[in-house]
Amino acid sequence: MLSRTADCLFWLARYMERAGNIARGLEVASRMASVAGDEAGEEEVWRSLLVAAGCDEGFFEKQDRATQDKVVHWLVFDQENNSAIASCLAAARSNARSVRTALTVAMWSSLNDTWNELRAKSVEAIEGEKLPGFLEWIRERVLLFNGAAHDTMLRDEAWRFVHLGTMLERADCTARLLDVRHEILAPETDGAVAHAQWQALLRSVSAGRAYQWVYRDRLQPRKIAELLILRPELPRSLMACHSEVAKTLEAIAKGQGGRSGECHRLAGEMQAKLNFGRIDSILSGGLHEFLTELIEHTGRLGTEIEAFYIRA
Amino acid sequence: MAITPAAYDEMNGLAGQIAASPAYAEIQRWLAATPQEELARKRGEAEHLFRRIGITFAVYGEGGDPERLIPFDIIPRIMAQAEWQRLATGLTQRVKALNAFLADVYGSQEIIRAGKIPKALVLENEALRPIMAGFKPPGGIYTHISGIDLVRTGPDKFYVLEDNCRTPSGVSYMLENREAMLRLFPRLCHRHRIAPVSRYPEELLTTLKEAAPPNCPGEPNVVLLTPGPFNSAYxxxxxxxxxxxxxxxxxxxLVVQDKRVFMRTTAGPKRVDVIYRRIDDEFLDPTVFREDSLVGVPGLMGAYLAGNVALANAPGGGIADDKAIYPYVPDMVRFYLGEEPLIANVPTYLCERDDDRKYVLEHLDELVVKLCKGSGGYGMLVGPHATAAERADFAARIRARPADYIAQPTLALSTCPTLVDRGVAPRHVDLRPFVLSGKEVRIVPGGLTRVALRDGSLVVNSSQGGGTKDTWVLEGEGPLEAMPETQTQSQEQR
Known part of the structure; x- marks a missing residue:
C-alpha cells in the first residue's frame, strides 16, 4: 500500500477516536462540575480535562480561567485548537477524502454526513442544556464510523492501519485520563467526593457498569486502577489497547513477509509489561511515574510506526 | 444582431429539408407516451443518484459549495451504427496523423521542411517542449488518450472543433451517465440495444501497459498521477x-533514484513503469519545467528521457492540439497518411495573417473568436450573440495581439431534445469521443455529449452552464419496436 494511504488511514482513525474521546471527557466533566459544589473544585475539573486532552497550554495562552463556557467552546469549535471536536472531524474528513478509494462507502458516508451536519451547527447548538445531547450525538457518530469500519472493511493492510490508529489513540487517551486523576486513586483516599470522582473516571472510559460486572464490589481505588490498566476484558484498558496495537503491528509485518523494526519491538515490550504487570507493584512504584513512562512510550511508538511504514 | 441560422435537430431533422431520424423513432414514441411529471421525477431521481455516488467536480475560490454536480439530461442522444462507424474511422485517421505529427516535430521535422506548416508557428509555439527533441517514446505514441471534440450541422456533416492531446477529461461522465441510464430506464435501454461503453477502463489499462518502456521487466506497474483532491477532476x-x-x-x-521512479509504500519503495499523468506538462518536474510546482516529481523527466518510465500522454503533446496549429491538421492527414481527411475542420481564420485578420475584423458579427491559449469557454466571443461594445472590445484586442486569436464561422450546431423547465426542447450539443492509441487504436462507441442548457446558447462547457447526456450508439439497424404492454403501462400512468 502507498505510504500516504497508510498515513491518511492511520490519522483518519486517530482523529475520529480523539473526537469521541473529547466528547466523552466533556460529558464527564460537565457532570462532575455540577456535583463539585464549590467554584474552585469546578475550575479544577475543567483544568484537568484540558490537561488530559493535551491542549491546556493553548487554552491558557488565550484565557486566564478555565470556566465551563470557555473550555467547552475551546474543545468543541475553536479552530485554533487542533484537538477540538470540529477540528478533529475536519482533519478526519480531509484525510478520508485524500484516500477516498481506500474507504468503504459506509465509512465515507458516516463520516461525510457527520461533517456536513456539524458544519451546519452554530455555537448556540451546544449552549447550556443542549450540550449533553450534542455530545451524545458526537459519540454515536464515532461509534457508527467505527462500526462501519469494523463491519465493511476488507481485512487487509488498509484495515490494519485504521485499527492501529484507533487503538493507539485510545491507549494514549486512557493513560492521560488516568494520569490527571492519579491522586484520587491513592490507597488512602475515601469519602463522598472521592466516590463521585471515581465514578466519573470510570464513566470517562465507558466502564461504570463494567466495574460491577468484573468485581461485584464497592468502588476501591486499587481495583479501579487495575481495571483501567491491566484487565484485558475492558475494551479501553491500557492492556486491551496495547495488546491490539501489538497484534495489529504483527499482522502487518506478517503480511510483508516478516519485515519488522523498532516499532514492533517497542509495542511488544509495552504489551509484555502490561501483560505480566501486577497492580500492587505498579501502585507502590508510583502510579504517576508508571503512567508518565507509558505515555512517553506511546508517543514514541507513534513516531516509530511513522518512521518505519510512512516516512521511510 | 445577426440571427443564428436554423439548426438541424438530430431527432426531428430540419423542417421541409431533412426528414426525422429513424434511429430516434423509439425515443420519439417514448417522449410522446411519458407524461411531463414522470420525466421530471426521473430527473430528480438521477440527480439524487449522482449526488449519492459523489460524482462531483470541484470548484474552489468562487464561493458556495466547492463540490458541484454537472447537470445531467435524462434524454439520451442516439447515433445509428453506420453513423458511428464513419466517425470512428475518421477519428482513428485523425489521431494517427496527430501522433505522426508529434513524432515528426520532435524528430526530423519533415513537415516543416516540406513547407506544409510555417516554421515559426511550430518552433516559437509555447506548447513546444524542446526537451523532447530527439526522444522517441515507446511505440512512437505521444498522445495515448485523445479527446476529439466534434460538432454536427447535418446528418452527415461532422466537424472537428478541437483536439485534446494533453490531459483530456470527462470520460468518467461517459461511464457514469450510462450507469445512471441503465438504472433509471432499464427497459428503454434494452429496446435500443446500445453498444456498451463499460469496457473503457480495461481498454485504457491495456493501452497504458502497451506504453511501458521496453526494458520493463514483467508486468508493468501502472499508476495515475493526480495533482490532488483540490483538482476539479479529482x-x-x-x-x-x-x-x-x-x-x-x-x-x-513518487521519488526518483538513479533515473528510476519508485512509489513509497508501507513495504518500502516499489518501482513504477507507467504513469498515467493527469498533471499538466508545466507542473510535472520542477527541475525541468516550472520550479514552483509543488505537485510534480523532481527528476521525473530525467527518468523518462532515460527510458526508465513511460508518461501518458507524452510531454509536449500540446503542440498538436494548439488552436493555431489546428488549421493544419487536414494537411497532416494528407502529408503523413496520404489520405483525404474523413472528418473536416471548421474553416479557421488566423488573425496573425493579414488577409484573415482583415476578414475577421469586417465580419465580427458572424464569427466566433477564440483565444489560442483559452479553454473552458473563457476568452471567447460569439459574434452574433455579442453586443456592439463587446465586439469593439474584441476588435481592439485582436489588433493589439493578432497572433493570440483565431476566428471561425458561427456554425448552426445540431440540437437534441432536452428536458428543460418548460418541457422538452431542442438544445445545442457537441460530442467528445475518447480515442486510445497503443499497439492499435481503440475507441469505445460513443463519448461525452455536452449540451448547452440555456436556450440558443452555443457554449457547452460545464463552467458556462452546460450539462451532459448519455450517448447511445445503436448495435443493430435501429431500435426495437416497443412491446405492447409497455405502451399500455405508459398510458395507464397518465
Missing amino acids: YEHCFLADEMGIEVVEGGD
Whole structure:
C-alpha cells in the first residue's frame, strides 16, 4: 500500500477516536462540575480535562480561567485548537477524502454526513442544556464510523492501519485520563467526593457498569486502577489497547513477509509489561511515574510506526 | 444582431429539408407516451443518484459549495451504427496523423521542411517542449488518450472543433451517465440495444501497459498521477484508478533514484513503469519545467528521457492540439497518411495573417473568436450573440495581439431534445469521443455529449452552464419496436 494511504488511514482513525474521546471527557466533566459544589473544585475539573486532552497550554495562552463556557467552546469549535471536536472531524474528513478509494462507502458516508451536519451547527447548538445531547450525538457518530469500519472493511493492510490508529489513540487517551486523576486513586483516599470522582473516571472510559460486572464490589481505588490498566476484558484498558496495537503491528509485518523494526519491538515490550504487570507493584512504584513512562512510550511508538511504514 | 441560422435537430431533422431520424423513432414514441411529471421525477431521481455516488467536480475560490454536480439530461442522444462507424474511422485517421505529427516535430521535422506548416508557428509555439527533441517514446505514441471534440450541422456533416492531446477529461461522465441510464430506464435501454461503453477502463489499462518502456521487466506497474483532491477532476482520477485497480499517486508519493521512479509504500519503495499523468506538462518536474510546482516529481523527466518510465500522454503533446496549429491538421492527414481527411475542420481564420485578420475584423458579427491559449469557454466571443461594445472590445484586442486569436464561422450546431423547465426542447450539443492509441487504436462507441442548457446558447462547457447526456450508439439497424404492454403501462400512468 502507498505510504500516504497508510498515513491518511492511520490519522483518519486517530482523529475520529480523539473526537469521541473529547466528547466523552466533556460529558464527564460537565457532570462532575455540577456535583463539585464549590467554584474552585469546578475550575479544577475543567483544568484537568484540558490537561488530559493535551491542549491546556493553548487554552491558557488565550484565557486566564478555565470556566465551563470557555473550555467547552475551546474543545468543541475553536479552530485554533487542533484537538477540538470540529477540528478533529475536519482533519478526519480531509484525510478520508485524500484516500477516498481506500474507504468503504459506509465509512465515507458516516463520516461525510457527520461533517456536513456539524458544519451546519452554530455555537448556540451546544449552549447550556443542549450540550449533553450534542455530545451524545458526537459519540454515536464515532461509534457508527467505527462500526462501519469494523463491519465493511476488507481485512487487509488498509484495515490494519485504521485499527492501529484507533487503538493507539485510545491507549494514549486512557493513560492521560488516568494520569490527571492519579491522586484520587491513592490507597488512602475515601469519602463522598472521592466516590463521585471515581465514578466519573470510570464513566470517562465507558466502564461504570463494567466495574460491577468484573468485581461485584464497592468502588476501591486499587481495583479501579487495575481495571483501567491491566484487565484485558475492558475494551479501553491500557492492556486491551496495547495488546491490539501489538497484534495489529504483527499482522502487518506478517503480511510483508516478516519485515519488522523498532516499532514492533517497542509495542511488544509495552504489551509484555502490561501483560505480566501486577497492580500492587505498579501502585507502590508510583502510579504517576508508571503512567508518565507509558505515555512517553506511546508517543514514541507513534513516531516509530511513522518512521518505519510512512516516512521511510 | 445577426440571427443564428436554423439548426438541424438530430431527432426531428430540419423542417421541409431533412426528414426525422429513424434511429430516434423509439425515443420519439417514448417522449410522446411519458407524461411531463414522470420525466421530471426521473430527473430528480438521477440527480439524487449522482449526488449519492459523489460524482462531483470541484470548484474552489468562487464561493458556495466547492463540490458541484454537472447537470445531467435524462434524454439520451442516439447515433445509428453506420453513423458511428464513419466517425470512428475518421477519428482513428485523425489521431494517427496527430501522433505522426508529434513524432515528426520532435524528430526530423519533415513537415516543416516540406513547407506544409510555417516554421515559426511550430518552433516559437509555447506548447513546444524542446526537451523532447530527439526522444522517441515507446511505440512512437505521444498522445495515448485523445479527446476529439466534434460538432454536427447535418446528418452527415461532422466537424472537428478541437483536439485534446494533453490531459483530456470527462470520460468518467461517459461511464457514469450510462450507469445512471441503465438504472433509471432499464427497459428503454434494452429496446435500443446500445453498444456498451463499460469496457473503457480495461481498454485504457491495456493501452497504458502497451506504453511501458521496453526494458520493463514483467508486468508493468501502472499508476495515475493526480495533482490532488483540490483538482476539479479529482473524482475522475479516483474513479478511473479504482476501475483499473491501480494506485492514485500524488507527486510526493513518487521519488526518483538513479533515473528510476519508485512509489513509497508501507513495504518500502516499489518501482513504477507507467504513469498515467493527469498533471499538466508545466507542473510535472520542477527541475525541468516550472520550479514552483509543488505537485510534480523532481527528476521525473530525467527518468523518462532515460527510458526508465513511460508518461501518458507524452510531454509536449500540446503542440498538436494548439488552436493555431489546428488549421493544419487536414494537411497532416494528407502529408503523413496520404489520405483525404474523413472528418473536416471548421474553416479557421488566423488573425496573425493579414488577409484573415482583415476578414475577421469586417465580419465580427458572424464569427466566433477564440483565444489560442483559452479553454473552458473563457476568452471567447460569439459574434452574433455579442453586443456592439463587446465586439469593439474584441476588435481592439485582436489588433493589439493578432497572433493570440483565431476566428471561425458561427456554425448552426445540431440540437437534441432536452428536458428543460418548460418541457422538452431542442438544445445545442457537441460530442467528445475518447480515442486510445497503443499497439492499435481503440475507441469505445460513443463519448461525452455536452449540451448547452440555456436556450440558443452555443457554449457547452460545464463552467458556462452546460450539462451532459448519455450517448447511445445503436448495435443493430435501429431500435426495437416497443412491446405492447409497455405502451399500455405508459398510458395507464397518465
